[in-house]
Amino acid sequence: MKLESLVTKATQYENMTVAVAAAEDEEVIEAVTMALDNNFGQFILYGDREKISQLLSQKNEKYAKNGKIQIVHANSKVQAAELAVKAVHLNEVNILMKGNVPTATILKAVLNKEFGLRTGKVLSHVAVFEVAGYDRYIIVTDAAMNIAPDLEQKAQIIANAVSVAKAIGVEKPKVAPLAAVEVVNPAMPATLDAALLSAMNKRGQIADCIVDGPLALDNAVSMLAAEHKGIESEVAGRADILLVPNIETGNVLYKSLVYFAHAKVGAVIAGAKAPIVLTSRADSAESKLYSLALAVCTASK
Numbered sequence: 001m002k003l004e005s006l007v008t009k010a011t012q013y014e015n016m017t018v019a020v021a022a023a024e025d026e027e028v029i030e031a032v033t034m035a036l037d038n039n040f041g042q043f044i045l046y047g048d049r050e051k052i053s054q055l056l057s058q059k060n061e062k063y064a065k066n067g068k069i070q071i072v073h074a075n076s077k078v079q080a081a082e083l084a085v086k087a088v089h090l091n092e093v094n095i096l097m098k099g100n101v102p103t104a105t106i107l108k109a110v111l112n113k114e115f116g117l118r119t120g121k122v123l124s125h126v127a128v129f130e131v132a133g134y135d136r137y138i139i140v141t142d143a144a145m146n147i148a149p150d151l152e153q154k155a156q157i158i159a160n161a162v163s164v165a166k167a168i169g170v171e172k173p174k175v176a177p178l179a180a181v182e183v184v185n186p187a188m189p190a191t192l193d194a195a196l197l198s199a200m201n202k203r204g205q206i207a208d209c210i211v212d213g214p215l216a217l218d219n220a221v222s223m224l225a226a227e228h229k230g231i232e233s234e235v236a237g238r239a240d241i242l243l244v245p246n247i248e249t250g251n252v253l254y255k256s257l258v259y260f261a262h263a264k265v266g267a268v269i270a271g272a273k274a275p276i277v278l279t280s281r282a283d284s285a286e287s288k289l290y291s292l293a294l295a296v297c298t299a300s301k
């Protein structure tokens with residue numbers, strides 16, 4: 001599966017408007033102009049007007065002229081994040097995008113009780129990877145928002161990842177709750193949660209997917225490894241969604257895939273009033289474009 005196909009799909013929704021928080025960043029402006037070159041989206045860029053205009057003039061000024069890009073000045077990154085979040089809260093735009101602002105800053109605005117994007121559900125990060133040698137997307141959750149989710153939060157994190165998977169055509173995703181081993185060991189809490197999540201799935205408490213674990217990463221993604229260990233499971237060797245036990249595991253897995261495996265990635269926060277494009281600030285313009293396309297595909301569901 002190619003993330004490029006999400007860009008093609010996103011072109012059906014040219015009227016989606018995206019609020020970018022702290023857009024004063026070369027890779028962000030590159031991603032915005034790439035989206036417009038691909039005929040999707042309209043953008044409101046919040047942040048330092050002078051810096052944004054300067055970056056735009058190096059790219060493609062025609063979009064500012066034809067109204068596809070508007071700039072709204074903000075005096076600080078916090079203000080840019082708040083203004084962008086408020087625009088989504090007021091239904092003025094369909095998608096929020098993190099620009100050159102720390103993740104915690106934008107997420108605090110998103111969680112604001114007065115003008116934020118809460119829905120009563122857990123919000124969580126869903127990263128969709130295209131990894132060389134795999135004929136399916138590998139979805140990792142949660143690498144960026146929930147620090148140490150409990151069992152109930154993990155169940156909701158799975159539900160969010162399943163909704164993203166369905167939006168990109170994976171109808172009944174296979175979910176592997178990851179641990180260090182594939183057996184339940186009371187000394188390793190991740191294995192207990194994994195077994196309980198599997199039971200909750202069998203009882204219909206987690207729907208539209210197949211959950212089976214605990215699984216170690218190799219057993220989850222390699223049929224050979226699973227067979228070698230004699231693991232009988234509908235998920236082993238063919239997991240679509242990798243549920244990590246905590247943010248450190250998820251973040252390291254995300255960055256290992258990008259830096260060691262040169263995987264392509266698109267990522268969003270799901271469960272909020274609208275999809276939120278959330279990549280690492282160091283991620284490439286290409287991955288920001290894929291994230292925008294992923295957000296458009298999930299917003300249109």
Ligand SMILES: CCCC(=O)SCCNC(=O)CCNC(=O)[C@H](O)C(C)(C)COP(=O)(O)OP(=O)(O)OC[C@H]1O[C@@H](n2cnc3c(N)ncnc32)[C@H](O)[C@@H]1OP(=O)(O)O
Nearest residue numbers: 103104107108111121122123143144145146147254279280
């Ligand atoms: C992978 C590429 C990108 C990256 O590398 S990102 C880098 C790593 N990520 C980060 O640094 C962000 C990690 N997370 C955090 O810092 C914090 O959890 C976060 C999201 C900022 C929230 O922090 P605080 O504002 O201190 O939150 P808190 O725990 O005191 O809770 C405040 C209120 O918000 C609620 N909340 C927190 N997380 C939530 C969630 N996931 N979904 C829904 N609601 C959530 C929480 O229940 C609380 O609500 P209430 O005020 O009690 O009604």
